[in-house]
Amino acid sequence: MTVPFFFNFEPFTSPPPCDNFKRIIEEGGESLRKKSDQELMKLIEQKHRSAFEELYDRYINLIYSYSLKITKGNQEKAKEIVQHVFLRIWTTKSRYDPNKGLLINWLITVTRNISIDFIRKEKKHEEKQQMMVAETVITQESKPFQNIHIEDAKKRLTDEQQRLIRLLYWEGYSLREIAAMEEEPIGTVKSRLHQSLKRMRQHLKTEKEGRVDGQ
């Protein structure tokens, strides 16, 4: 699918018109697939719709799986989150900054922020039900998303450490709320999380190195 160049040609808003022109000429579906994440995001900033669809194709698996996990398997809610994530990607002014890390991490951060907004709004309404109902829903057949290292690394943590991470990362409790739940000063909660994450990282690292060595 080719897009006529005048469609997105914006000589006044895009500083290097020649580059822009070239890029637009190349924007067939095939060539989009060859674009780097960064290039794709630039096109999306210029409201290039096919680039946006390409981004969807690349990351929908991750974003949807993530949303499904954070909503504890609720498909409808997961879909709603996905819609809002892509709306934000299309409209946001706070752009992805490649200097700050991989696009995938940025996308996950956006997804987590939106999910947590959802979760917190919901919590206000149905404080109790949420936990029990949803936890039973993830029964669908599933394969590990990326690798088993994370599971291994997590096993090295105490239950307590895992719990803290789950509360903060997946269940959308704020540090302050966790401190209140644990009846501990917020500083203690922070340093426990800090230690847990560092320990996890340590295990991830040694496993990775072990794997590289093994190969």
Next chain:
Amino acid sequence: MANECEHLMDYLAGELTEKEAEHFQRHLSRCEQCSSELEQLQEAWHSLPSEAEHADVPPELKSEVMNFVFNEASAESPRTMDASEKITAWTHRFIKGFAPITATIIVLLFIVSAGLLYENIQLRSTATERITNAAKTTQLFLLQSIVQTSHAKGYAAVIKTGDDRELIVNLKDLPILKGKEAYQVWLLKDGKRQNAGTLRPAKDGHGMLTYRLPGEYKFDAIGITLEPNAHGTKPRGKKVIGMAQG
């Protein structure tokens, strides 16, 4: 600086406001320990999503997402936020636009006008009460001297207040009285006289009397006599003041 370093976990968890986050980023560029810690923590943090199990994406999701995004983003072109975000933005702009002092003035004005309004309502209800209880003049007689030696004149009025009726006689230029002499007011009904009290004028010739009319008592005419004293039950002296003709 130690204080700033404490925000590392808040920053990682995305719990800082936009401003606080910017502030912390500036701190990161100065604090080596924080930035290296952050890097390590982020490694673990960014590995967390892989806990999510791979799920099959519903095929219809793509068109749903695209419709949602392009309808939301283009149908109301400047609208890129959802309603609640919009309201927040508005509120923010509103608050920003008003310096605290302006806000204080507005609050004060509000309080003052509320006070005035309250007082106004109070006054109004008092006034209404007064009007409903207000006295009504049901009868009015103009009075004047019927003797040539005096130019006294005035009026008599029946004032109705609720169920009570009161006769008020107000006269001026009355000739000064001698000794115990008094003017006596008589009411006439079907040829019968009824005493309505006596009055003695002040030095300026001004005299006034009020008399509470009994029950349903009505009268046709009013006359004032000059009496040797204030104790008569029947007119003894001559009539000096009567109703003005015409």
